[in-house]
Amino acid sequence: SGSLSALATRGVSAAEPYLTRYVPALVLACVLPVMVLAVIVWTDPLSGLIVGLTLPLIPIFGVLVGLATRDQAASQWRAMSALAGHFLDVMKGLPTLVAFRRATAQSRVIASITDRYRRRTLETLRIAFASSAVLELVATISVALVAVIIGVRLAAGSVDLQTALVVLLLAPEAYWPLRRVGTEFHAAAEGTATLEATADLSRDVTRVGRDVTDCHLDRPERRLGMSLDGVGLTYPGRERPALAPVSATVPARGITAIVGPSGCGKSTLLATIAGLHETYAGSVELDGQTPAGGDEWRRRFAYLPQRPVFVSGTIADNLRLGAPEATESDLWRVLKRVALADRIADLPGGLGADLAEDGRSLSAGERARLALARVVLSGRSWILLDEPTAHLDPDTERIIADTVTDLARERAVVLVAHREALIDIADQVITLSAETPPAETVEAAAETAEMADESGVSAPTTTDSPATAHDSTATSEGSARRALWGSAVVGGLSWASGVALTALAGWLIIKASYHPVILTLVAAMVGVRTFGIARPVLRYLERLWSHDSALRLLARRRVQIYDALVPLVPGALPGRRGDVLASVVDDVDAVLDEELRVRLPFREYAVVAALAVLATTLIDPVAGAFTMATVLAAGAAFGIAYAGAARAENISVAVRARVSEQVVEATQTATERRMWQASEPVLDTLDDLAGAATRATTTAASASSLAKA
Incomplete structure (x- = not known):
């Protein structure tokens, strides 16, 4: 970024x-x-x-x-x-x-x-x-x-x-x-x-990725579930796979837990199901339809990574990421469902309170519940959760487990779990083995050193x-x-x-x-x-x-x-x-x-x-006086150019700061925006900033041209 x-x-x-x-x-x-x-x-x-x-x-x-x-x-x-x-x-x-x-x-x-x-x-x-x-x-x-x-x-x-x-x-x-x-x-x-x-x-x-523009996925009345057939993934430039081939069937309702030792590819499998890895081995079928990839596919899923990601804006903006048409009463309803309504109501501005970068204005447990509230509000039929209770206290863990159980009555929940509280409520468990220990950490360090050397x-x-x-x-x-x-x-x-x-x-x-x-x-x-x-x-x-x-x-x-x-x-x-x-x-x-x-x-x-x-x-003293007058006139022309450039530079400094802020934020939240099909707002903002920068540059160029003339 x-x-x-x-x-x-x-x-x-x-x-x-x-x-x-x-x-x-x-x-x-x-x-x-x-x-x-x-x-x-x-x-x-x-x-x-x-x-x-x-x-x-x-x-x-x-x-x-x-x-x-x-x-x-x-x-x-x-x-x-x-x-x-x-x-x-x-x-x-x-x-x-x-x-x-x-x-x-x-x-x-x-x-x-x-x-x-x-x-x-x-x-x-x-x-x-x-x-x-x-x-x-x-x-x-x-x-x-x-x-x-x-x-x-x-x-x-x-x-x-x-x-x-x-x-x-x-x-x-x-x-x-x-x-x-x-x-x-x-x-x-x-x-x-x-x-x-x-x-x-x-x-x-x-x-990047396969062509999925011709894929049209409807929401059939009869939900058949999901089928994984030899799904595996090896990152480009790596020899060892990040995910060994996995085959399983996931029902259309209930809780399916993915378990296994650290580094066996649980999060990679979840991201592949979500359509975030569009090049992989094997196949993923959903209600009898493929492929896994593209916006049409991702619209079926609500995805919560292990570390909740929030975009710049208010609490309401983050909740509406997956449901832009949600009313204020809908927002309060889902917040109450995850036991967060009272906390948000106490914040200055309530739903309009600005969510600091990375959600720093909330605690870790509150961030986890807010991200889960966004998932609930989306209404999507498939819920993918990556260790939703990691590093949380027992009370917050219980709230999230109860919410997941309620969601599983009408939807399919696939979650990565290490803790017994979530594994115990699962209707089905998929266990991944550690036959192929990932070497990404060492290889990534080597690549970093190589890039630094270049x-x-x-x-x-x-x-x-x-x-x-x-x-x-x-x-x-x-x-x-x-x-x-x-x-x-x-x-x-x-x-x-x-x-x-x-x-x-x-x-x-x-x-x-x-x-x-x-x-x-x-x-x-x-x-x-x-x-x-x-x-x-x-x-x-x-x-x-x-x-x-x-x-x-x-x-x-x-x-x-x-x-x-x-x-x-x-x-x-x-x-x-x-x-x-x-x-x-x-x-x-x-x-x-x-x-x-x-x-x-x-x-x-x-x-x-x-x-x-x-x-x-x-x-010649007369020539000297005339030269002095010319020098002063040229200095006045320079003043015109400088005034225009200074004004334009003040605008440009503010625009560059906003552009940098938007690019860093958009890059670091790219997966989340891609998952919720919410890339347009940040692109619109960058487009507006580009217009402001263009106007500032035109002002400076006009002043410079006038001075040269």
Whole structure:
């Protein structure tokens, strides 16, 4: 559920720049260079030849670097999924960790995992940024080559000034779309991995189970009972069966108990009967009809697992899961039948009281009776109960046994039992042997270790993690922010190099139009080459430096949030587990976005603007004043974009929290919702949240577009 939550929140966020920035840039890169090249060839064939020979180098380098980035992006996504899954497990077990004084050790584990995620991300970005730097270097040197050659030709008098200026202005436009593709490529890397993960998930879902869409099961007046013929089950990838073949007949009324030692497959048999395992050996016939599977089959059964599962919502919502049309009087009637009416009436709100996550607002016995009340209310003719009295006190056990006895007068009850109180009231007992002891526990541990090794994240152990892992991510916020300012200066110098390249190339062309001695242009030629190389190199260093600093800041923030949650246990944590998961895994990434997409560009802009105003003022005070006015106008445009993005981000944070909460809750209650055919409400909620997220994104995009215009 943690991995799915990360896919639905962080994954979707990663897919957005791929679809909205990289794909449009790719389309533009296929069209614009060809058009510009045609105009350059028509204006000056020699310059067109130079551009035509250098343009193919950019996609060739892009493909080569892209192949190397693909595997790194998949590895980065596995690290993110492992981080999400591990933190969700920690949140589930936080009360136990606090009770055994192991919560602080988990702080070091989270720091270690986050640091691994940082290193995996940087490995991906190092190659992706190298792609962008190589493409920009090739493009910049190519433009510089065009400028120098046309300058020399202009000085020799073989080309006129008008042609030289047209070529010089158009040449960068031929390379710019391809450079933009390289710039956006790192956004596409994680987005591609996300879309592939979604596609793999969809394929896995469609592969599961047999086709039961053509199966129509009616409710015949005459009930013949159930027949099990050699029913067995072996999980995919396992050698030993989870359930050895079982054959038996279950009457249409009365109590049938399934008994046997732990691990012999009792719960697996019950789930197979319920239609939750749609691929199995043998056959299950109900009133002479097969197969066991599909919603039509499951509508015949009311299923209560060993650990009652509750969906988010009120007590009434949980009771109506199997009977949506039940009235309030029906709810009170079944609650009275399981001796729970007085307890529910005492709760604030009664039936409208919110049932805390996992039903924490009720005791274990009350949860068992509430789940049984839901079964009673459903009115379904076959009742499947998996150890309904496990871990309960004698009084609650007696209440449940009496209720089961009443149900068995009109319906068939099949239950898994260990305790004598339920076995004694059974009309029939099916005994499973332990001939094939399950090896799932050991195999599952091996699979977990293998998956952890593939994702680059080791399973947490009970021993303290090395302090070095914690220290590496515990960099103070002050030093991280100073490093971000340093990267902003480097980024500003990169942009300034681009400005200097343009200015020097322009000076070179104008100077050459006067046909000077060629040696007077050598310094300008060297300067064009120097600034052409400095721009992509400085940009590469700035991006790596800034991302590393921001990721260290992010890692520190995750650990701080976890440390802040520990003192709240065993009290109430803020929000549900999915909400907290979104805050730590996804929303904390907003720190990265804010630093890199909002603050860093503004700092770089401040550096370049200051240099531009200073340079133009030294040349001409009037020009300096005009440049200052332009700088302020651009700052106002930035303010418009920032205001729209900030408002949209506030909405997005709330939406991501709700989405994560819904995905975690839906995944953990998937079996229950599937059994009661109650998946639509959570899907409708996610659909509404998707609409809210879309509106927020549109608001931010509109503000950004207005600012750019």
